[in-house]
Amino acid sequence: MYTDRLLDNINRQIKLTAEEISFFSSLVKVKEWTPGEFLLKEGEVCRYISYILEGCLKTYQTDDVGREHITDFLVEDWWADDLYSFLTGTASTYSIRAIEPTRVARLSNKDLETIYKEIPKFERYFRILFQNAYIAQKKQLNAMLSATAAERYKSFLQSKPYALRRFHQKDIASYLGVTPQFLSTLKRKLR
Amino acid sequence: MYTDRLLDNINRQIKLTAEEISFFSSLVKVKEWTPGEFLLKEGEVCRYISYILEGCLKTYQTDDVGREHITDFLVEDWWADDLYSFLTGTASTYSIRAIEPTRVARLSNKDLETIYKEIPKFERYFRILFQNAYIAQKKQLNAMLSATAAERYKSFLQSKPYALRRFHQKDIASYLGVTPQFLSTLKRKLR
DNA sequence: CGAAAATTTGACATGACTCAACTGGAGTGG
């Protein structure tokens, strides 16, 4: 099935019965996006969390001078959303945009609450998910503070070996917090 | 009771019965620390998560040149731990140290698992906790990348108005990712 | 092929770090 990939991921943390699987699957909707399309625009309310079955997204904020600040690259097997907006129902400060043809499995806020209620095991799944996301993000934060741009770039390439193939260099620069020009000269020095 | 403050916090997310409260409370131990004492040292395994009832802690990593990098200041009503070490049982790369006389309510890993098992509602409490921590941390990460040191310092003071009173300036500098000297000259310019 | 966008390159400006010296307050022991 389309959403097998998501069920595999869930199955790593919690065991679902056949009925639970079919109940869960009945609420999940598969949706496709083409490169450049917005899953979410700044100012809108984030109404879905999307599990990436295939493809690649970027999330970013736009500052007062109109520059994009990439906050995440999201590929297969990650959840995409602006959690804060999703949970509070307030306007999002992020945009989420496809950078490849992308297929996601998504859940609305309302359906997620239904799932928490009907299958409380999902509290555990998402607890573990956020725990891991929190830990990973903290490491990234530490790296930003103590490492130089060249070091950050190298460890970024190690953690995402597919980066050069799938992402634009100016987006990588934005993600690392440097200008595209400076990233370009960095690359030259590293050769 | 000593741990009322913790129960209040839990009660904001989930409703416990009297039996559940007394079961939970039977597993929580209160412990006190004096300034300079270590709740956790780099290299040790983090065996407890501690809820701060009163006082203040700092968590930091030490780099190869022996310099401290403060990753967090923790005050009343926050949980303190190295989650990664706590969850995986591996040696921690962080130290946690009291900077004021501090009283915490703490739980061992084993007792926490017992609680998850006996009172599954706690999955929800911690899910929401990590969600919020994740969101807050993401904002901080964005700020690090796009803001200049002076801006970070100002927004740090806004979010922690008690900072100048409770933390050393060199620790604040470390937390912001700048040298103490540079923070000093920043302050002068801001006047 | 041609236009638009991405990347590279160079000159110069600024932010932030290092090292070193100095100031001033908080113990501590006589």
Add this chain to the structure above:
DNA sequence: CCACTCCAGTTGAGTCATGTCAAATTTTCG
């Protein structure tokens, strides 16, 4: 109560990392 030491904080000079602006070059894609 003084002299001493030990830190934290300040200040300044020189340097390196990174940003800005502008132009040249390459790539992408209709």
